[in-house]
Amino acid sequence: MTRQSIAAGSTADDQVERLFSGPIGQEYQLLDLICPAVAAMSQCVGDYVASLPPSKTGALNVLEIGCGTGRTTEALLRSRADLIITAVDNEPTMLDQARVALSAFMDRGRVRLVEADALAALQFLPAESIDLVASAYSLHNFIEAYRVRVLAEIFRVLRPGGIFVNGDRYGLDDTAQHTRLTQDEIRHYFQVFSALNRVDLLEQWIIHLFSDESPDHIMRLGPSLALMEKLGFKPVEVRGRDGVNTLVTAAKPAL
Secondary structure (H helix, E strand, O other), X not given: XXXXXXXXXXXXXXXXXXXXXXXXHHOHHHHHHHOOHHHHHHHHHHHHHHOOOOOOOOOEEEEEEOOOOOHHHHHHHHHOOOEXXXXXXXXXXXXXXXXXXXXHHHHOOOEEEEEEOHHHHHHOOOOOOEEEEEEEXXXXXXXXXXXXXXXXXXXXXXXXXEEEEEEEEOEOOOHHHHHHHHHHHHHHHHHHHHHOOOHHHHHHHHHHHHHHXXXXXXXXXXHHHHHHHHHOOOOEEEEEEEOOEEEEEEEOOOO
């Protein structure tokens, strides 16, 4: 992979959504209050990558999908010194925050931030050119048909033996139990934002949650694992799960 292989501002098609361009993206740090598991998951992604064997060929080429404000990017960069990351996101508001958070790593050439949607970024890359694809709380935001294409492209760009690690919101297969968890989530939103007197953000996050839970977005665990296996990933493993917050890894078989 060349360092200029992904074009800034790239968009693959009209299925790309802009979910963080408004108040949510501008005050994204408040997510820590309504969902502390998000911060913990970023660290879990970094810890998993730290546990992988050292590279035998030098630096590992890493693509991060949906880097947002750079929290998971930083966890990855701190996990080991042999990562060179291209981190993509389609929201300028989020990338502006990431540039501040990651400035020291950018100055050392360890990470490059690119404004592009996930599918376009992947389609720019040659086959079998990436050692590791990482993501946290990005894929569940995608429309299902778009997500299927993204996962197929992840498999294509990974080198044999490469890994996809995703810390994300995977819906429970038991729909009744999932509904109860979602109801608890909404109650917590009301408690947090009422205490902050931020009804404006409560409205935005409730709307966002409805999008996550809609039939064309929801990413349930069982079908998601089955899809990755169908695409050729093996093994596909659940490394940790707390409610909907799940760490999944999927390997492209070595030759």
